[in-house]
Amino acid sequence: MAEDPNRPVIVLVRPQLGENIGKAARAMLNFSLTELRLVAPRDGWPNPAAGPAASGADEVLAGAKVFDTTAEAVADCQHVYATTVRKRGVTRPVIGPDDAGRLVVTQPGRHAVLFGPERSGLETEDVALARAILTIPINPEFGSLNLAQAVVLVAYEWSRMARELGAASTATLAQPTAEEALPPAPQAELDALIAHFEALLAPRGYFLPETRAEATRRTLRGILTKPGWNHLEVRTLRGVLSALERPPRGEE
Amino acid sequence: MAEDPNRPVIVLVRPQLGENIGKAARAMLNFSLTELRLVAPRDGWPNPAAGPAASGADEVLAGAKVFDTTAEAVADCQHVYATTVRKRGVTRPVIGPDDAGRLVVTQPGRHAVLFGPERSGLETEDVALARAILTIPINPEFGSLNLAQAVVLVAYEWSRMARELGAASTATLAQPTAEEALPPAPQAELDALIAHFEALLAPRGYFLPETRAEATRRTLRGILTKPGWNHLEVRTLRGVLSALERPPRGEE
Numbered sequence: 001m002a003e004d005p006n007r008p009v010i011v012l013v014r015p016q017l018g019e020n021i022g023k024a025a026r027a028m029l030n031f032s033l034t035e036l037r038l039v040a041p042r043d044g045w046p047n048p049a050a051g052p053a054a055s056g057a058d059e060v061l062a063g064a065k066v067f068d069t070t071a072e073a074v075a076d077c078q079h080v081y082a083t084t085v086r087k088r089g090v091t092r093p094v095i096g097p098d099d100a101g102r103l104v105v106t107q108p109g110r111h112a113v114l115f116g117p118e119r120s121g122l123e124t125e126d127v128a129l130a131r132a133i134l135t136i137p138i139n140p141e142f143g144s145l146n147l148a149q150a151v152v153l154v155a156y157e158w159s160r161m162a163r164e165l166g167a168a169s170t171a172t173l174a175q176p177t178a179e180e181a182l183p184p185a186p187q188a189e190l191d192a193l194i195a196h197f198e199a200l201l202a203p204r205g206y207f208l209p210e211t212r213a214e215a216t217r218r219t220l221r222g223i224l225t226k227p228g229w230n231h232l233e234v235r236t237l238r239g240v241l242s243a244l245e246r247p248p249r250g251e252e
Numbered sequence: 253m254a255e256d257p258n259r260p261v262i263v264l265v266r267p268q269l270g271e272n273i274g275k276a277a278r279a280m281l282n283f284s285l286t287e288l289r290l291v292a293p294r295d296g297w298p299n300p301a302a303g304p305a306a307s308g309a310d311e312v313l314a315g316a317k318v319f320d321t322t323a324e325a326v327a328d329c330q331h332v333y334a335t336t337v338r339k340r341g342v343t344r345p346v347i348g349p350d351d352a353g354r355l356v357v358t359q360p361g362r363h364a365v366l367f368g369p370e371r372s373g374l375e376t377e378d379v380a381l382a383r384a385i386l387t388i389p390i391n392p393e394f395g396s397l398n399l400a401q402a403v404v405l406v407a408y409e410w411s412r413m414a415r416e417l418g419a420a421s422t423a424t425l426a427q428p429t430a431e432e433a434l435p436p437a438p439q440a441e442l443d444a445l446i447a448h449f450e451a452l453l454a455p456r457g458y459f460l461p462e463t464r465a466e467a468t469r470r471t472l473r474g475i476l477t478k479p480g481w482n483h484l485e486v487r488t489l490r491g492v493l494s495a496l497e498r499p500p501r502g503e504e
Binding site: 148152197246247 | 278279281282283284307308309348349350388389390391394395396397398400401404405408411412415449452453455456457458471472475478479480481485488489491492495496498499500501
């Protein structure tokens with residue numbers, strides 16, 4: 001799986017807190033990303049604070065590789081994206097997480113996404129390694145994404161694009177299971193439901209005055225047609241109407 | 253801004269840790285969402301742990317409203333989405349964060365997204381209030397999104413869709429007719445309709461045996477929630493039920 005060229009490598013450049021490395025690993029594995037690289041983690045590696053924060057994403061931490069420099073960390077990658085909110089005096093195309101996800105899925109070669117240290121972000125020399133700048137478009141008056149949230153958004157968009165664009169590697173991702181979508185009931189069943197309503201309502205004067213009867217029937221039909229109820233739902237409603245035909249208890 | 257109908261309301265149902273409420277607020281404001289509602293927060297409200305975790309998103313916390321029940325929290329909302337990873341014995345369409353973002357941007361009315369408690373997620377009765385289940389498609393072998401990450405993904409997708417569709421929906425798209433444009437009735441009106449049905453059905457033994465009563469109520473709620481009837485349609489159905497309360501002519 002680590003060699004799958006269509007999954008991006010996540011590169012944390014000079015991360016400060018082990019806890020945040022763990023959270024990033026957890027964010028990755030939620031979307032089936034497993035390849036983590038660390039550039040000069042401040043507190044060394046392994047870091048005892050990472051494991052608990054990973055909430056079970058231990059395989060990601062166990063497989064993490066450590067490098068001295070960003071250049072070494074991405075040496076085998078054809079595509080490098082630098083995640084940053086600020087312009088860095090480096091002229092590069094600026095793309096969003098959706099664009100990045102699409103590129104990873106569609107462009108052959110290895111892709112790496114760089115994330116900078118928690119406080120300061122990527123340095124100009126890190127950004128200079130990238131072919132594109134990945135910017136998450138956030139509220140300009142409140143830019144405060146933390147590291148794990150930035151990772152989760154990038155991982156999510158990769159996963160979404162992999163599903164949408166039909167990459168074979170998505171076979172393991174859960175699809176939102178469309179509820180066993182029963183089709184709407186046949187018209188005859190719907191008509192019988194409407195007739196049942198009308199049979200109960202007519203003797204109670206619901207369609208009076210006579211001059212309004214046709215419009216009232218049309219309105220009722222419209223309301224009952226709108227849902228597209230399936231066979232089971234129509235049957236349940238027939239049961240509701242049958243119950244309403246019975247007198248309430250104590251009045252029998 | 254709080255009245256802008258195209259921004260979703262974020263509803264945290266029985267959140268446990270104040271820290272997570274703060275992180276959710278921070279996640280929201282990164283994507284310009286500001287309306288936060290809390291249902292029965294475990295440790296009360298305000299919670300001193302929330303502010304530091306919000307990293308400056310104080311306006312979101314300051315504006316948070318607290319409710320005793322989920323139903324009260326969404327009473328003024330026409331569209332309710334329940335974020336959950338598991339099936340809950342409630343038949344609803346299952347959508348992703350991208351679908352939800354698209355719906356919020358394009359459908360008139362107020363939209364609320366429910367998030368459950370950190371450990372246990374939403375209860376069946378919370379999900380029953382929703383028109384759709386919002387599921388973030390994650391790695392089936394490692395489903396471990398935390399609350400703030402789920403919020404950030406939903407907020408991000410709203411923001412992305414607002415950018416992609418916002419201009420089009422206000423400028424380019426044909427305006428629907430007044431009738432078509434009526435949004436679904438607020439949750440409180442739908443609840444009143446369901447209560448009216450139940451009040452008529454209970455004395456007729458519809459919810460017996462008692463052991464099945466809860467499931468039967470859920471089924472009925474599901475059927476009546478499906479259509480997304482608007483205010484006028486709900487009012488008409490209330491009239492239908494009132495007519496059914498009257499004895500048929502000749503039996504008076």
